[in-house]
Amino acid sequence: MNEQQAVLFKDRQFGFYIYLFVESIMFATLFATYLIFTPSSGGPEPSEVFEANSVILSSIFLLSSSGTLIIAEKGLKHHQTAKIVVGIGVTLLLGLLFLSLEIHEFYKYAEEGYSIGVNNFLSSFYVLVGLHAAHVMFGICWMILLLIQYTRKIPYGLYTEKQSIFAYYWHFVDVIWVFIVILVYLPYLV
Amino acid sequence: MSIPFLNQLFSLPSDVISAWILTIIMGAFLTIYVFKKKKWPIIWQFMRTTNHRKIGTLYILFGILFFLRAGIDSLLIRTQLAVPNNDFWVFQGDKYNELFTTHGTMMIFFVAMPLLIGLMNVAVPLQIGARDLAFPFLNAVSFWLFLAGAILFNMSFFFNTAPNAGWTGYAPLSTEVFTPDVGNDYYVFGLQVSGLGTIFFAINMIVTIIRNRAPGMKLTRMPLFPWSSLITSFLMLIAFGVLSIALYLLMFDRMFGTAFFSGNEGSPVYWQHLFWIFGHPEVYILVLPAFGIFSDVISTFSKKRIFGYPAMVVSIALIGFLGFMVWAHHMFTVGLGPMANTFFAITTMLIAVPTGIKIFNWLFTIRGGVVRVTTPMLFALGFIPTFVMGGVTGVMLSVAAANFQYHDSHFVVAHFHYTIIGGTILGIFAGLYYWYPKITGKVLDDKLGKWHFWLFVIGFHLTFLPMHITGLEGMPRRVFTYQWSDGIFLLNLTSTIGAFLMGSSMLFLGWNIYKTHKYGLNTGNDPWNGRTLEWTVRSPSPEHPFEPMPVVREIDPYWYAKVNKRRIRTTANVRPAPISVNTILPVLFAFSLFVISIGMIYTWYWISVIGGTFTFLLLIVRFLNDERKAYYREEHSHE
Numbered sequence: 001m002n003e004q005q006a007v008l009f010k011d012r013q014f015g016f017y018i019y020l021f022v023e024s025i026m027f028a029t030l031f032a033t034y035l036i037f038t039p040s041s042g043g044p045e046p047s048e049v050f051e052a053n054s055v056i057l058s059s060i061f062l063l064s065s066s067g068t069l070i071i072a073e074k075g076l077k078h079h080q081t082a083k084i085v086v087g088i089g090v091t092l093l094l095g096l097l098f099l100s101l102e103i104h105e106f107y108k109y110a111e112e113g114y115s116i117g118v119n120n121f122l123s124s125f126y127v128l129v130g131l132h133a134a135h136v137m138f139g140i141c142w143m144i145l146l147l148i149q150y151t152r153k154i155p156y157g158l159y160t161e162k163q164s165i166f167a168y169y170w171h172f173v174d175v176i177w178v179f180i181v182i183l184v185y186l187p188y189l190v
Numbered sequence: 191m192s193i194p195f196l197n198q199l200f201s202l203p204s205d206v207i208s209a210w211i212l213t214i215i216m217g218a219f220l221t222i223y224v225f226k227k228k229k230w231p232i233i234w235q236f237m238r239t240t241n242h243r244k245i246g247t248l249y250i251l252f253g254i255l256f257f258l259r260a261g262i263d264s265l266l267i268r269t270q271l272a273v274p275n276n277d278f279w280v281f282q283g284d285k286y287n288e289l290f291t292t293h294g295t296m297m298i299f300f301v302a303m304p305l306l307i308g309l310m311n312v313a314v315p316l317q318i319g320a321r322d323l324a325f326p327f328l329n330a331v332s333f334w335l336f337l338a339g340a341i342l343f344n345m346s347f348f349f350n351t352a353p354n355a356g357w358t359g360y361a362p363l364s365t366e367v368f369t370p371d372v373g374n375d376y377y378v379f380g381l382q383v384s385g386l387g388t389i390f391f392a393i394n395m396i397v398t399i400i401r402n403r404a405p406g407m408k409l410t411r412m413p414l415f416p417w418s419s420l421i422t423s424f425l426m427l428i429a430f431g432v433l434s435i436a437l438y439l440l441m442f443d444r445m446f447g448t449a450f451f452s453g454n455e456g457s458p459v460y461w462q463h464l465f466w467i468f469g470h471p472e473v474y475i476l477v478l479p480a481f482g483i484f485s486d487v488i489s490t491f492s493k494k495r496i497f498g499y500p501a502m503v504v505s506i507a508l509i510g511f512l513g514f515m516v517w518a519h520h521m522f523t524v525g526l527g528p529m530a531n532t533f534f535a536i537t538t539m540l541i542a543v544p545t546g547i548k549i550f551n552w553l554f555t556i557r558g559g560v561v562r563v564t565t566p567m568l569f570a571l572g573f574i575p576t577f578v579m580g581g582v583t584g585v586m587l588s589v590a591a592a593n594f595q596y597h598d599s600h601f602v603v604a605h606f607h608y609t610i611i612g613g614t615i616l617g618i619f620a621g622l623y624y625w626y627p628k629i630t631g632k633v634l635d636d637k638l639g640k641w642h643f644w645l646f647v648i649g650f651h652l653t654f655l656p657m658h659i660t661g662l663e664g665m666p667r668r669v670f671t672y673q674w675s676d677g678i679f680l681l682n683l684t685s686t687i688g689a690f691l692m693g694s695s696m697l698f699l700g701w702n703i704y705k706t707h708k709y710g711l712n713t714g715n716d717p718w719n720g721r722t723l724e725w726t727v728r729s730p731s732p733e734h735p736f737e738p739m740p741v742v743r744e745i746d747p748y749w750y751a752k753v754n755k756r757r758i759r760t761t762a763n764v765r766p767a768p769i770s771v772n773t774i775l776p777v778l779f780a781f782s783l784f785v786i787s788i789g790m791i792y793t794w795y796w797i798s799v800i801g802g803t804f805t806f807l808l809l810i811v812r813f814l815n816d817e818r819k820a821y822y823r824e825e826h827s828h829e
Contacts, residue, residue, distance in 0.1 A: 004766045005822065011324045011768075015397045018427065022389055025431030029464065033439065033450065040455050117447030120455040127442055141806070145813050152814075155822035162813075 002157075009161050016165050020172050027176050030131065031183055034124040043119030046188035049109060055185045058101040059177065062136070065094035066174045073167055076160050084150065084163070091170070092143040095136055102133045125184065132180060135173045142166055205280050206350045213348070238772040240326035242311050243731050245333050247629055249308030250622070252337060256300040259344065261693060263293035268653070268689040271682050274674045286670035287354040288373070292347060294357030295377065298472070299384060300340040302614050306479045307336075307391055309621045310419045312629055312731075314395065316724035317413045317486075319404020319736055321767040324397040327776065327817065332391040334780030339384025342787055346376035353377035356668065358469065359440065361451030361461040366444045372791050375444060379787035382437045383780075385430045392426035395419055402768070404723065405761055406742035413722045413746075414496060417503055418482030421510045425471045425478070428514065433468035436461065445793070459524055466517035474513040476610060478506055480617025481548060484570045487620050488552050490720055491567035492559025495746060498551040505544035512541045522593040531590040538588035545581055549574060564718070565639030569620035572647045573612060580608030583658065598668070601661025604654045611650055619643075619699075627717045631730040632710040638702040645695030652688025656681035721749035726758065739764040771817040779808050 039045055072087025074080075106126070109115070116126045146163055224230065236244055267289055270278040281289055311329070315322060323329045346352050353373040355364040364374050399420045403412070440461070442448040449456040489496040496502060518526060518534040552574060561567070583605040587596055596602055619642075626634050660678045672678060716725040726748050727735040738760035744750055751758045782804040789798030 007765045008769075008818070011397055011401055014401060015325060015328075015393050018393045018396055022393070022427050022431045025428055026435050029432050029435040033435075033460075036457075036460065037450070037455065042455065116442070117449070120449065123442065123448035123450060127439065127448075131438075145810060149814065154819060158816070158818055158822045 005157050009164075012161065012165060013168075016168055020168065023172065024176075027128075027131075027179070030124070030128040031179065034128050034184060037120035037124045040119040040121040044114055044122065046121055046125075049112075049114050049122070049125075050185055050188055051105075052189050054101060054105050055181065055189065058098050058105075059181055061094045061098040061101065062174055062177050065091045065098070066171055068094060069167055069170055072163065076163060079156060081150075085147070088143055088147055088150075088163075092140060092147075095140045095143065099133060099136050099140065102129070102136070106130075106133075129180060129184065132173070132176055135176070139166075139170050139173055142169070203280065203350045205285070206348065209348060235772075237777050238774050240322075240330045240770045240773070240776075241733055242315050242323050242326070242329060243629065245329050246308045246311030246313075248333055249304045249311060249336070250629070252340065253301055253303075253305035253308060256296055256304070256340060256344075258696075260293050260296035260301055261696065263289055263296070265689055265693055267293060268686040270670055271672075272686040273683065274672050274676070274679055276671055282670050284354060287356075287668070288347070288352035290668055291353050291356050291377075292343075295343065295353070295381075296340075297610075298357060298476070299381060300336075300343065302476050302610065302618070303388065304336055304340075305618045305622075306422075306476065306614070307332075307388075309483065309618065309625060310395060310415075310479060313621070313625050313724060314416045314419050315398060315402070316628065316727060316731055316735060317722050318399060318402070318416050319407050319723050319740060319742065320398055320402035321734060321736055322770055323394050324402055324768055325394050326768050326770040327773065328390050328394050330773070330776035331779055332387040332394065334776045335387030335390070335783065336384045338780040338784040338787075339380045339382070339387065342383060342784060342791075343376055343380030346373055346380075351376070358465055359461075360465075361440070361443070361456075361458045362453075364440060364444075364461075365449075365452045367452060375441075375791040378437050378441050378444065379791055382434060382441075383783050383787060385434050385437070386783075387780075388426055389430045389434070392423040392430070395423040396427075399423075402765070404736065404740055404742050405764065407723075408742075410500075411742055411745050411747075413482075414485035414499075414502055414506075415479070415482035418478045418485075418506050421506050422475050422478045425475050425510050425513060429468045429471040429475060432464060433472075436464035436468060439464075441790075445790070459521070462521050462524065463517070466520045467514075470517040470520065471510075471513045473606075473610070474509055477613040477617075478510065480573075480614045480621075481506065483617045483621040483624070484552065484573055485555075486722065487566045487570045487624050488555050489746075490624075490718055491562045491564060491570075492556050493562075493719075494555055494559040495721075496551070497554035498547075499745065501547055502551055505547045508544040509541060512537055512544075516541065519588055519590075519593075522590045523597045535588050535590040539585060542581060542585050549578060549581075564623075565634065565636055565643060566620045566624040566718075568640060568643045569616045569623070572643060573616040573620070576608060576612030576616065576647070576650070580605060580612050583608065596661065598666055599661035600657040600665045600667055603667050604657035604661060607650075607654045607657075611654075616647075619646075624718070625724075626706075627713045627729040628724055628727075628731050630707070631712045632706050633713050633717050634706050635702050635710075638698050638705065642695050642698040642702065645698065646692055649688045649691030649693075649695060652691060653685045654688070656684045656688075660685075716748075719752075721746035723748060733770070734767075738762060769817050769821055773817075775808060775812055779805065779812075782808060 068087055068090040070087075072084050072091065075083025075087055109122075114122055116123055143166070146166060149159060149162060224233065236248060239245065266279070266281055267286075270276055270281045270286060270289075272278075311323070314320075343353075349372075351371050351373040353359075353376055354371075355369055355374055355377070359374065359377060362368055364377075399412075399416055403409075409417075439448075439450045443450055443452065443456075451458050451461040485496050485502060515537045516534055518524075518530060519538045522531055522534075552570075563571070583601070587593055587602065587605055623634050623639055626632065660681050663676065663678050665672060665676070665678055665682075672682070713729055715728055717729070718725070723736075723740060723742070724731070726740065739762075740747065741759045741761050743759070747758055782801050785801030785804065786798045787801075789795060789801055
């Protein structure tokens, strides 16, 4: 990246930070909704619905995916293809594992009769955690495109930018998950 | 209208049929015009542009179009209310509910917002020495998303299912139980799609103002319109973030069996909180840019630097900040308790302080100045007393105890029209006349402009001044008729006459635009003897302005350069300009979201899936063919 490119990149970086700020406003509103409506006056309690195992497992997958992404970021500086490809690849894999666990969790809840309309605790749980899962899915598609881009040999400066912007997104999605664990699951699992 | 056919009575909505006929006739004329004058290339060019002036022009054009539609709504409302026990056309009961819902929603989201955003698009980059908005592509996406949302919202009327729960969409009325028709789904998706555009625009504006200013254009030297645009954009981020989640939850309530806002566990008041956490900052989003326009207009036409510049900036910021702490003053009668009501009453009253500071600073700017009463200045002069009246009734309404009397009466209707028309709409007109040369290269006729102003302002006061009294007499808003015995017939008739006067004033604006383009001469760079950077570039503004880039050393740099008979210093050492492109992707992207919305509204999910796939494909195309690729290749080859 030369100086001129760095200026344009900083525009993007700043714009994307603002975008993440808007996202955090949105998630904050959903957290508020969850806290207001949980536990509900009727219907299933959070403690009967949640299961510690699946939460712990999916947290491990998603949180470690932030770590593997840092490997890819480290690789950017010196253009180390191995670090970049492996870093992104493993992150992608962990994201997929997380997502399949989420889908499995939702599916199981629905099977047990805990579907979205049962009470307001479940409604606010699904709209919040579901939106987060949609973000993970979007991130997975993004990573696939990044890998395609990398093999297509676009200018390296441009690739660096694309991967950096993605990294902000992925770490943000991770932070939201931490809040979900603390505010949504933990009070009813401990 | 009911038609007997085969021994059955078919009721036909004659208002909808007339709208279809009118639209088809006008559409036919427009198509013939476009064919005859061979305007296709221009339309194609505007569909693919990312230039800030052109996108601003599109925003303004469509804002005016929707202004006409929402304005017709208001004339229908006033006709129905002209005499007691009126049975005008079909506009009683539910049709009247649709009428005030579409009037309110359109005026806020699809008239005031796009007109202001259009003016920001045109003027702000030129005022701060930016060569375009920071993300030209995203700017085009914002516009087309706005248009897609607006078209969605408008479509509902043509299928005779206009939304009818008020622009506030209060639950539980807006939930599936009470309004099962698709009308309010159109409301949800129309606002969601256009709101996304607004969020993108706000991001764009902030980055532009923070990072793309000319060398030496410190924040403390920036004109007040960019300042107010900057703070407005911050408000948009928060307000529209919350709105988008509120609509997301309402969507689940209406379509997927949740009950956030109704039923035993749900809370209708929660919707009110979410809506007003968006809705109150929204009214500052509408009025702050207008304040900025007035500041620049008053300073230019008084030939004086704005009085108390730092106080002006601080008061904009204070209004923006306090704007987030007053939302529950819309809910005094909900019963939140004396503590909450007191808190929100006091914060509301506090807002009068920075607003008062601004009013006095405008007056002190005019005082001792060399005042030229041109059309934009006339609108600014009309704004000051009008807005003060709206402010005074605002403070009256903020007294929580008294508010129980005013609540949901025509007194409130009078209040918010005094602030929104007296502030926002007059500001938009002032800005339109003021920057028209930068948009088109021609100055609008001053004499017709003055006709427009006087008819509009007299009509405005005739319409809304009597509403204070009818409101205090107890006339509720959103009710389609009243009785002779209420003794408010003459006041209502006056309002109706005033409304038609306002409507007719718009004909003068239309005639003015036509005349200016038919006979008007192209003007130079600086028709108003202006003070700020936008008057140093050609009219209409070129695609690549500021070559070479000016170096700013004070507030109102162009003015002081003219006074001291020197040229503005320029420099070749500038940051890279935003990369503009010609692309059809933004239109397609907005269209794909439109398709998703249609599928969702009618629960034809397979259409949504097709639309969603299309959206994803477009994102992939965009990701793989970014306009910076060519730019980076070029740079690469130098290394």
